[in-house]
Amino acid sequence: MRRLLDRRGEIVNPDAPWRLHPQVSVRPEPFGALLYHFGTRKLSFLKDRALLDAVEALESAPSARAALSDAGIPPERHETYLSALQTLVESQMLEERAA
Template sequence: MLDEAWALSPSVALRPEPFGALAYDFHTRRLSFLKTPALVDVVRRLEGEPTVADALRRAGVEAPDHPAYVAALRTLAGSGVVVRRPAHDPAPTPTR
C-alpha cells in the first residue's frame, strides 16, 4: 500500500471533530470515525500525493509509525472511505 496511489472516495465527506473526523459515505450511508487529527491529515493529503508513503511523509508521520497508519488506511479502504487510484491520476472525480 505504501507505494500505491489512494484518495478519499468521491462519495465520502469528512466532518472535522475534536478527536479527528467523521467520514460519511453518501452512497452507502455508512459513518466511519477517523480517530486522530493526524490520520485526517494523511487522508486529506492522499489525493495530492503520488503514493501513500508520500502522503505520510508530507503529514509528518515518522517512518516507525507508518505500519499503524497503513493498518488504519486498510481499514478505511475496506469500508470504502479511501479508494485506490491509478498512479497517474491526481484524484477520482466526485460523483455526488
C-alpha cells in the same frame, strides 16, 4: 514491503496513489474527523488528527506512504497508520486512483 488488503481480499500496494472515494464527505472534529459515505451510508471515525492529515494528503501524494510522510508521521509509525488506511479501504472510504 507491507501490503494492504482491500475489501475483496486482494492485495493493494501502499506505494500506489489513493484518494477519498468521491461519495465520501469529511467533517473535521476536535477528536479527528467523521467520514460519511453517501453511497453505502457508512460512518467512520478518525480518532487521530494525524490520520486526518494523512487522508487529506492522499489526493496530492504519489502514494499512501508519501501521504503519511507529508502529514508529518514518522516512518517508524507508518505501519500503524497503514493499518488504519487498510480499514478505510475495506469500508470503501478510500479507493486507489490513477497514477
